[in-house]
Amino acid sequence: MLITRRTLLTASAGGLVLAGLGGRAALADLAKLKQKDSYKIGFAQTESNNPWRLAQTASMKDEAAKRGWQLVYTDAAGSAAKQVADVRSMIAQKVDVILLAPREEKPLIPAVMEAKKAGIPLFLIDRNVDATLATAGKDYVAFIGSDFVKEGHQAAEALTKAVNGQAKIIELQGSTGSSPANDRMKGFADYIKDHPGMQIIASQSGDFARDKGRQVFETLYQAHPDATALYSHNDEMTMGAIAAMEAAGKVPGKDLIIASIDGTKDATQALIDGKVYVVVECNPKFGPKAFDAVERYGRGETIDTWLVNDDRVFTKENAAGYMPEAY
Ligand code: GYE
Numbered sequence: 001m002l003i004t005r006r007t008l009l010t011a012s013a014g015g016l017v018l019a020g021l022g023g024r025a026a027l028a029d030l031a032k033l034k035q036k037d038s039y040k041i042g043f044a045q046t047e048s049n050n051p052w053r054l055a056q057t058a059s060m061k062d063e064a065a066k067r068g069w070q071l072v073y074t075d076a077a078g079s080a081a082k083q084v085a086d087v088r089s090m091i092a093q094k095v096d097v098i099l100l101a102p103r104e105e106k107p108l109i110p111a112v113m114e115a116k117k118a119g120i121p122l123f124l125i126d127r128n129v130d131a132t133l134a135t136a137g138k139d140y141v142a143f144i145g146s147d148f149v150k151e152g153h154q155a156a157e158a159l160t161k162a163v164n165g166q167a168k169i170i171e172l173q174g175s176t177g178s179s180p181a182n183d184r185m186k187g188f189a190d191y192i193k194d195h196p197g198m199q200i201i202a203s204q205s206g207d208f209a210r211d212k213g214r215q216v217f218e219t220l221y222q223a224h225p226d227a228t229a230l231y232s233h234n235d236e237m238t239m240g241a242i243a244a245m246e247a248a249g250k251v252p253g254k255d256l257i258i259a260s261i262d263g264t265k266d267a268t269q270a271l272i273d274g275k276v277y278v279v280v281e282c283n284p285k286f287g288p289k290a291f292d293a294v295e296r297y298g299r300g301e302t303i304d305t306w307l308v309n310d311d312r313v314f315t316k317e318n319a320a321g322y323m324p325e326a327y
Contacts, residue, residue, distance in 0.1 A: 030138060031121040033298045039097055040070040041294065042090035044111075046103040046127070047078040049209055050236045051264045055327035056126065056284035060099070063287030078207075080107035087111035091118045097294050098122040104177035105130040112140050123293060125286050128179035136305035141297055144290055144307040148180045151261050151280045152187025154313055155231060156198070158278035159259040165195050167229035167257065170220050171203035172213050172241060174233035180282070181205065184233045184261060201227060206237040213237025218244040229257045235267035235279065242275055253277065263314060265326040271319035279319075281311040284327065 033039075043060050047053055057073070064071035072095055076083035080103045090098055091114060098115050100122055102108035112134045115122040122140040136143050159167065171188070174181030185203070192198035202220040206213035213236060221227060221244065232238040238260040242252045252258055252275040260267055263281045270276040289307060297303050314322055 030141065031116055031119045033097060033121045033294070035298045035300070036096070038067070038069050039294060039298070040072065040093075040095045041291070042072045042087070042093070042095035042098040043074070044083055044086045044090065044098065044100045045073065045075045046083065046101050048075050049078065050234075051266075051327050052234065052236070052262050052282070052284045056101070056286055059285040059287035060290070061287075063291045067291060069291070076103060078103070080104045083108060084111045087115060091115060091120060095120065097297075099125050099290055099294075101126045102129050102179075103127070103175065105179050105182065106133065106177060109133045116140065121294075121297060123290060125290050126284070142293065142303045142305050142307055144286060144293060144309075146180075146282050146309045146311050148183030148282075149187035149190070151180075151282060151311060152184040152189075153191045154187075154280045154311075155184075155259040155261060155278060156188040156191035158280075158313060158315070159229060159231065159257065160192065160195050160198055162257050162259075162277045163198075163229060166197040168199055168201045168224070168227050169229045169231050170217065170224060170227045171200050172206040172216060172230065172232040172237045173203060174205065174208040174237075176205045176207075178208075181208075181233055188231055200231075206232070206240065208234050208236060210236040210240040212240070214240030214244045217241035218248075221245070221248065227256060230259070232258070232260045234282075235260050235262040235264040238276060239264075239266050239270070242270065263322065263326055265323070268314065268319050268323050268326040271314055271316055272323070274316060277315065279314045281314060283309050283311060 045057055072090055074086035076086055083103055098120055108129055116139050124143045126145045128143050201224050204216050206216040230241055245252045258276045259278045260276055261280045261282055263279055267279050271279055293303055
């Protein structure tokens with residue numbers, strides 16, 4: 001027998017014990033959005049401890065204000081558990097749409113599924129969730145963000161050129177379990193495996209944070225004083241590592257060649273000053289793109305399951321031109 005939602009409803013109306021099945025059938029559908037002039041949007045931010053996050057939040061708030069849409073903003077302060085609770089409170093407040101920047105790939109899955117069950121369309125912005133546990137276009141509308149594997153690849157490519165294929169690399173990873181950390185690690189590793197002179201001699205998480213990056217780099221560098229390069233998953237950790245290098249009497253850009261990701265003001269200045277060799281861009285200004293996707297979804301348009309941000313590559317040559325946009 002072909003089980004459709006109608007047969008389930010008929011069957012349960014007929015008194016058969018099918019508890020839960022109707023719910024499961026309804027869960028097969030992606031939540032729809034009614035077209036409105038103005039939406040109540042939930043934006044669940046991860047943390048606010050770095051310029052990238054602040055630029056992202058400002059972009060979301062500016063876009064909401066520009067359109068006259070209501071923004072329900074939460075900050076999980078670095079806790080995936082709090083972020084799940086934040087999304088639950090948005091569901092309880094019956095927001096029209098949820099924009100979620102999931103701190104880690106796995107712990108935010110319940111939040112995605114609960115929004116779906118509540119019939120609230122959810123977009124992932126900036127970070128992704130585990131693709132084996134939730135599917136874009138089915139469980140949530142779309143992922144809007146960068147190609148982190150490509151960013152890692154581009155960082156590796158530029159660094160390999162800069163050091164003529166010979167380096168002992170310390171890697172500072174982003175937050176453990178987050179999609180940018182996982183994918184930036186992968187993209188870099190994939191590229192250097194064809195370059196045997198490029199060796200990662202130590203790799204540890206600095207949690208995408210400046211002071212953590214400084215502390216972790218200091219420890220790793222003490223254990224590996226033969227390091228000649230740093231690959232850091234974000235600019236904040238890079239700035240922390242630079243402070244540690246300088247405290248150790250080393251010259252960033254000479255004693256250690258640095259590849260970083262994001263495009264903050266501080267890192268852009270460090271490019272200009274010759275301390276950092278390359279910064280692969282990761283654009284935090286999601287407001288216009290995310291709100292536009294919501295609007296189009298409300299109009300009934302099909303949204304691509306991945307709206308990819310195009311990232312540039314910055315070196316000393318083009319850093320000054322980019323500086324006015326840096327944050
Ligand atoms: O690189 C970092 C931030 O999720 C892509 O998270 C983002 C990363 C970004 O805290 O600076």
